[in-house]
Every structure is written in C-alpha cells, then in structure tokens.
Amino acid sequence: MPEPASVLPVILVSLAKIAAVCFLLLTAAAYLVLLERWIAAWVQDRLGPNRVGIPLTKIHLFGLGQPLADGLKMIFKEQYTPAHVDKFLFVLAPIIILTAALAIFAVIPFGSLLACLSLAGAPGSSALIVAPRFDVGMVYVFALSSIAVYGVILGGWASNNKYSFLGGLRSSAQLIAYEIPMGLGILGVVLVSGSLRLDDIISRQVGGAWNFFTQPLGFIVFVIAAFAEAARLPFDLPEAEQELIGGYHTEYAAMKLLLFLIAEFLHMVTAAFLIVILFFGGWDFWGMQTSSFVDWPDGVLHVVVLMAKVFLVILFFMLVRWSWPRFRFDQLMSLAWKVMLPLGLVNLVAVAIIAEYGDRLAIPLGASRFGDYLVTHLHVSAKTMVAALIGWAALLLSWVAVAFAAPLHDDNRPRLEMHAFDEEKELRDNT
C-alpha cells in the first residue's frame, strides 16, 4: 500500500497513463483502418488509399493523411437520428461499446517497466500498465469483453430495424457461444501461470517456453475464439454486409458510427494483445535480458518487441479476412459447441496432467539420452519438454479425432430423398 502522502502523485501518474493510452489507442485505431484498407487493396491487386498527405501541397506521404481526413469527415457529418428509433438507447449503445473496449486496456501491459517515468516523486520506475497490481486482470478483461455485446444488442434493438436486430441477435448468440472456448483457452494458461495478472503471465513465460509451445491446442482454440469475439471474418456474421446491410450499425451515421467502428478495431487490438501476452510471451524475445530489473533502454526495447508482435498478429487478422469466406450460422454454432468446446477441454486436461505429473514424467525423459540431448542443446528444462510433447500430442490426436467426427461438413444442397413428396400420388390418394 502506498503512503497517504504519495497518493496524489500516484493518481497523477495514473491519469497521465489513462490519457496516453486513450490517445494512443484512438490514433492506432485510425491508422489500423488505413492499414486495413491498404491490405484489402493490395490483396485485390489495387494500390489502396495513397493520395491524402499534407493539405494544399502535392505531398502524398503514401496516404498517411487519410485517417485524419476520414475522422474529420465523420465528425462534420450530420448527426442523423432516424425518427423510428429509441433515442436514449440509440445514443447509449455506441458509448457503452467504446467505453468497454477502451476500459479493457486498463489491465493490459504495454511493456515491462520504465525507469525514467518517475512523475512528481512517484516511485522510481513505473509499470507500463494503467492499473498495475490488479489481481483479477484476466477476469476483468473477460467481463468487459462481455459488456461490449450489450452495445451491439442495444444498437440492434434501439435501431428498430430488422437488419440491425438480426445483427444484434446473431452477435449475442455468437459471443455467448465463443466465450466458453475462449475461457477454456485462457484457463490452461492461467493454470500454468498461477495468476490472473497479465504481467505475471508474461513473466512466467520470460526465459522459459512460451505458452504457444507447450499448449498449441489451447492457442488454436483461443485464436479462433478471439476471431469470433472480435467479429472478424470468417466470423463477422453480426455485420455481414451481403446479408444484413451493416448489421447492428445499419441505422447509425457520423460520430456514432465512428464510435462503433473504433470499438470494433479496438476489439481486434485487444484480441491481438491477448494472443501475444498469453501465448507468445508478451515482451519476451530470444536473447533478451530476463532479470526483473530493467533500465530504460531495455524497457523501451520491451515495448518495441511487444508492439511488433501485436502488429504481426493484427496483420494476420487482416490477411485472414481476405483468405476465407464467412461461415454459415449453423456452421459457426457447431464449430463452437461441437469442435472448440471439446478441444478446449482436451487442452485443459492435458495442462492439468502436466501440472500434476509433469515433474514425475520429466525424470525418465531427463535421464534418457534423447532428453539429455534436448536439455543441453535447446536449454529448456525436462519438464517443459514433457509439457510440449504432451501438448503437441494432444493437438494432433484431437485434431484428427475432430476431422473424423467432422460435424461441420453438411451437404445442404437439394437431394433426391429430400424431394420424396410426390404431388401426383398425393392427389390420387386424396381423391
């Protein structure tokens, strides 16, 4: 607990962090829109937005002024509210969704420690996280990402439009379904880390094996669930343009639409951060200094490494968008309940086995020549080796099992037996 006299500087530091995080996230969301449009264009063999640079000059700057122009356009557009909407909820929905999306970042570490950030006599080094020492970080993330769906449902309901409403309903069903595999994916990580704090989860992986190597199955379950939670293709059914016009934000325009779009991008950024922190060791990298004390070049390096990883994951999100078509809704649901849920449980059991018997299983492996070779050449402990072996075996076996059970491949085209109704025979029999 801080001394009473030092409470004020702590509050000041927190406020400064909140302001910085909000500013950075909103800027990042704007530039991610540009990146998304670039990637979309490049994948479609186009050049993408590359004209807007410095105003009143011919300097294009590769189109880096585009987010500013887009933002200005959105802000100065008419605040149109249709007559048939529930005004209060209509305004409330985008506020809820953006607030929830921004508030998640309170517990997400953006790096390790920065020694130079000692504002107004606060402690010498400052953790790059808005709410440090917050023990239920993972639960908090989970709770807030569930609140985001309220924004979607409220938006769909208040719009008083059947397309919006369908989008809201789809979103609620999808988010409830995928929350469970997502939780199972996280549970494995929490089990090995023994903490719900995201910075603890990172420091558990530092210098050792990243969770991706020991829990590949959990990683796959989590990534797929994260795509669904962020409503990105191939799981973007809440706003499937071809079916629902714009989904839950069909009736929205100008600033309110902008809030929805920013929140959507922030969901993707959150998902990318979680993937990196839970499974790719956060700011850890091979050959990085691993002690708990960091001076400021190291602290900056940690931030850069973490951001680079997050950027790569976001790039993957954007490439996936153009790689596979959207799931049908029944396929989406059977993927969640028939595939992801069992896979998540298998991962959890595998992790539990390692946690309970890992030490005992490591003894014969460490004693064998193969194990000895691995330990001396790869510099990992025998227990990690056992964990990785069990993890990858669980992935392979359960993947093959799912492939054979194959609940997703339904040929839904008309078949002869589906048309057994014989009109002429019915007529004959009835007369």
Added chain:
Amino acid sequence: MKATDPNIKWVAEPKLGMAGKMYLPLFVQGLTTTAKHLLGPKLTVSFPEQRPVIGNPLIYRGVHRLNRDEKGRVKCVACFLCATVCPAHCIDIVGVESPWPDREKYPESFTIDELRCIFCGMCEEACPVDAIELTSLFDLTGRSREEMIFDKEKLLSVYDQTQDAEPMKSKELGGTL
C-alpha cells in the same frame, strides 16, 4: 417436373478426404493465395501522373476528329451519312456547295455534341471518305455544356493534335487516302 424425372441429373458433393476434413488444404490455399496477391503486381494506374496503355489506338473509340486531306482542307464531303446513322443524334452538319472542283459539297459547319455521343463508332464506319474518326483521347473534360459541343475547327484541331500518333488509314488498309 417431378424430382424423380429421369432427365434430372442429381449431383452429390464429392466426399472429403482426410486432408480436407482436417481443413489443412483450405488453410494453406487461402493464405498462399492472399499472400501471392498481397505481394504481386498491382493493376491500378495512378491516372494523372501515369497514363494507361491503350492496346491499339487505331481502333480505340475516344474523342472524334475531322481528318484533313493532303492539301489541308477538311476531308468531309457533307454526305450526312454519319449524322443519319448516329443513334444519339449528336452530329449536326450544315452542307453547302463546295468551292473546290473535286467535290460537290463541303460542310460549312460540323458540330458534334460530345455529351450526347455514346462513342459507338458508327459514324466512323459509315463515312465513305474516312473523314470522321475516333481517336484514343479519352480524358475529355470541359467546364460547361457549350464547351463540350465541338465545332469544325475544334474537330480539325483534334486531327492536328493526333495525326502523328494515329495516322489516317492508308489505301492499303482500306482507307481512301
């Protein structure tokens, strides 16, 4: 038609193999296709700085021109075939008696409303003396409707502008030059 009609051919979806059931080919195909296009050549032409390549300018249907003969006079003989064949009725010719001995009439005025024109190229096909031709100029702009009604002088100046890049059809190619 009944579902059991022998003329109906029922096609079943092919059975998925092991790899297909494991989604792996789909996964790899999807990402490789995306990556290939992401890094591959781009088709966009950055227009004002970069001009699109027109495959064959001689058959492109852009802005009209009125050709001149070897003496620099307008080639048109005011036969009205182009104005008659024009589906958009955008050609307006005033034909008067020719001052030259080699033809009976010539156009005193020859105007084309470029805004009405649908660039079908039928005037070019109808012309018996190859006087009217469509060039490969496509970026046709103007500040008013009046400016977009091209008179004889304007159409002849289009010829002067494009005659080097797009020569008239010679006799060998079926032209009347």
